[in-house]
Amino acid sequence: xxxxxxxxxxxxxxxxxxxxxxxxxxxxxxxxxxxxxxxxxxxxxxxxxxxxxxxxxxxxxxxxxxxxxxxxxxxxxxxxxxxxxxxxxxxxxxxxxxxxxxxxxxxxxxxxxxxxxxxxxxxxxxxxxxxxxxxxxxxxxxxxxxxxxxxxxxxxxxxxxxxxxxxxxxxxxxxxxxxxxxxxxxxxxxxxxxxxxxxxxxxxxxxxxxxxxxxxxxxxxxxxxxxxxxxxxxxxxxxxxxxxxxxxxxxxxxxxxxxxxxxxxxxxxxxxxxxxxxxxxxxxxxxxxxxxxxxxxxxxxxxxxxxxxxxxxxxxxxxxxxxxxxxxxxxxxxxxxxxxxxxxxxxxxxxxxxxxxxxxxx
Amino acid sequence: xxxxxxxxxxxxxxxxxxxxxxxxxxxxxxxxxxxxxxxxxxxxxxxxxxxxxxxxxxxxxxxxxxxxxxxxxxxxxxxxxxxxxxxxxxxxxxxxxxxxxxxxxxxxxxxxxxxxxxxxxxxxxxxxxxxxxxxxxxxxxxxxxxxxxxxxxxxxxxxxxxxxxxxxxxxxxxxxxxxxxxxxxxxxxxxxxxxxxxxxxxxxxxxxxxxxxxxxxxxxxxxxxxxxxxxxxxxxxxxx
Numbered sequence: 136x137x138x139x140x141x142x143x144x145x146x147x148x149x150x151x152x153x154x155x156x157x158x159x160x161x162x163x164x165x166x167x168x169x170x171x172x173x174x175x176x177x178x179x180x181x182x183x184x185x186x187x188x189x190x191x192x193x194x195x196x197x198x199x200x201x202x203x204x205x206x207x208x209x210x211x212x213x214x215x216x217x218x219x220x221x222x223x224x225x226x227x228x229x230x231x232x233x234x235x236x237x238x239x240x241x242x243x244x245x246x247x248x249x250x251x252x253x254x255x256x257x258x259x260x261x262x263x264x265x266x267x268x269x270x271x272x273x274x275x276x277x278x279x280x281x282x283x284x285x286x287x288x289x290x291x292x293x294x295x296x297x298x299x300x301x302x303x304x305x306x307x308x309x310x311x312x313x314x315x316x317x318x319x320x321x322x323x324x325x326x327x328x329x330x331x332x333x334x335x336x337x338x339x340x341x342x343x344x345x346x347x348x349x350x351x352x353x354x355x356x357x358x359x360x361x362x363x364x365x366x367x368x369x370x371x372x373x374x375x376x377x378x379x380x381x382x383x384x385x386x387x388x389x390x391x392x393x394x395x396x397x398x399x400x401x402x403x404x405x406x407x408x409x410x411x412x413x414x415x416x417x418x419x420x421x422x423x424x425x426x427x428x429x430x431x432x433x434x435x436x437x438x439x440x441x442x443x444x445x446x447x448x449x450x451x452x453x454x455x456x457x458x459x460x461x462x463x464x465x466x467x468x469x470x471x472x473x474x475x476x477x478x479x480x481x482x483x484x485x486x487x488x489x490x491x492x493x494x495x496x497x
Numbered sequence: 498x499x500x501x502x503x504x505x506x507x508x509x510x511x512x513x514x515x516x517x518x519x520x521x522x523x524x525x526x527x528x529x530x531x532x533x534x535x536x537x538x539x540x541x542x543x544x545x546x547x548x549x550x551x552x553x554x555x556x557x558x559x560x561x562x563x564x565x566x567x568x569x570x571x572x573x574x575x576x577x578x579x580x581x582x583x584x585x586x587x588x589x590x591x592x593x594x595x596x597x598x599x600x601x602x603x604x605x606x607x608x609x610x611x612x613x614x615x616x617x618x619x620x621x622x623x624x625x626x627x628x629x630x631x632x633x634x635x636x637x638x639x640x641x642x643x644x645x646x647x648x649x650x651x652x653x654x655x656x657x658x659x660x661x662x663x664x665x666x667x668x669x670x671x672x673x674x675x676x677x678x679x680x681x682x683x684x685x686x687x688x689x690x691x692x693x694x695x696x697x698x699x700x701x702x703x704x705x706x707x708x709x710x711x712x713x714x715x716x717x718x719x720x721x722x723x724x725x726x727x728x729x730x731x732x733x734x735x736x737x
Contacts, residue, residue: 330599330603333592333596333599333600333603334600334603336589336592336596337589337592337600337603340590340592341587341588341589341590343551343583344587344588345589345600346571347551347571347575347580347581347583347587348575348580348600348601348603348650349571349572349574349576349603349650350572350603351571404591469591
């Protein structure tokens with residue numbers, strides 16, 4: 136058990152360092168720094184990816200409804216946090232909003248999760264009878280239906296129809312995003328390490344054996360689906376905060392694929408993998424590779440070949456292919472990051488005694 | 498309470514119109530080892546799956562300790578004290594050995610430490626490897642884990658589907674001696690086997706099943722010496 140405690144302490148130190156780093160960036164970086172927009176997005180999609188991982192990686196349910204649940208969360212959050220005096224302005228095309236009060240941020244976030252979870256519960260009843268590809272198609276369909284429905288004119292007074300919602304509470308500080316994302320991910324991690332989490336993994340590994348052990352398949356699948364969607368809803372609310380405007384057109388299927396990509400790159404079944412991959416993915420696509428999209432000229436005045444709008448995505452796609460080719464299991468596989476094991480591994484390279492390095496389980 | 502822990506009466510199971518089990522009736526005496534032998538597709542596994550609630554029979558009765566358990570969910574049936582060791586071991590490969598064992602005790606609210614140490618005493622190898630993921634175990638170890646996992650629910654009746662499948666002869670002998678030990682500790686065993694020779698030597702009572710019907714039954718030794726059984730399942734010709 137001492138071994139395990141050392142691991143936990145080392146990982147806590149790592150989390151502490153990350154928090155200190157975030158605070159430093161938050162206070163010292165210039166207001167125009169890319170760190171802000173990138174880290175907000177990373178926090179948002181890290182949570183989205185971890186919640187997708189709970190379902191796809193830990194329970195083995197291949198669902199592609201993430202965009203739909205995020206949309207529900209984003210709309211719920213946005214609708215309930217517009218200041219009362221702004222409402223008639225935002226909803227000007229529909230007279231006024233039917234909701235005439237403003238919720239505090241935390242309550243609205245939780246409500247966003249609950250709305251997403253409620254819809255997950257409803258569609259989970261019929262949809263979770265399906266398996267693998269069929270489940271993916273059904274949930275994909277759900278996401279598209281939701282996206283279509285919120286645009287309906289008759290829902291205008293609630294959802295503002297096809298017009299975007301804005302003016303709602305959108306905190307700027309990275310720490311808010313990090314806190315929401317961090318707490319949510321912590322809850323998911325505790326869940327995965329509980330008896331329920333073990334049952335999810337058992338279902339993923341072998342449904343028939345799980346059933347023979349007396350695990351109620353339908354109940355556990357629904358539970359995983361609802362919890363995953365709850366946090367997807369919160370991630371959606373965070374996305375609304377990031378963009379300071381919510382519009383159904385941004386919750387497309389391609390966003391679900393992006394999240395799936397993050398999960399696959401990070402490793403299906405690894406929480407820390409999802410977080411690392413979310414950082415790499417959004418930092419490089421939104422920031423580090425941005426220069427590829429600009430037409431650049433050398434000092435002599437000739438244009439640098441290839442660089443120009445759209446080239447960033449070409450390079451980015453090639454990078455993803457390289458990652459997938461060389462890390463078949465994703466960056467982390469099914470393992471979790473462990474500082475202690477890392478230190479032991481490095482030490483065993485230098486100190487040639489038989490130090491126990493090796494496996495990093497949990 | 499009657500002597501029979503499990504009674505199956507005129508059980509019928511269909512898969513899409515095909516009759517897999519046809520009016521089968523059999524009894525399992527408390528504290529005994531009962532075996533079902535028969536060729537592939539005879540319906541043996543289907544019987545076990547019906548008892549554990551994974552397959553829904555068309556009609557018939559399954560009485561466990563005198564109480565009809567047909568139509569109950571697998572969850573309720575495990576709670577009553579019946580566990581299935583599924584065919585092909587089916588351990589959870591990405592969970593550790595210990596986690597696999599804990600899954601066996603999933604429905605138990607009481608303390609399972611005693612059963613854990615019992616399983617470890619039965620299979621010392623599992624304790625050595627408790628932190629290893631189950632997928633890295635050898636076939637024999639996985640079978641031990643599957644049996645250990647089933648024991649963790651502290652069942653009254655343990656049903657094993659082909660425990661010797663794909664294992665080396667020496668390991669098969671180990672598995673059968675374990676089955677006897679488990680039985681001596683008071684757990685009734687219902688065993689399905691292709692390895693008719695070993696199964697009949699181990700069991701107290703046997704049933705021979707062919708295409709969904711029981712064609713013969715009797716004590717283990719009697720079946721072992723029966724000419725028809727010998728010819729069909731033990732690979733000895735009538736003149737040989």
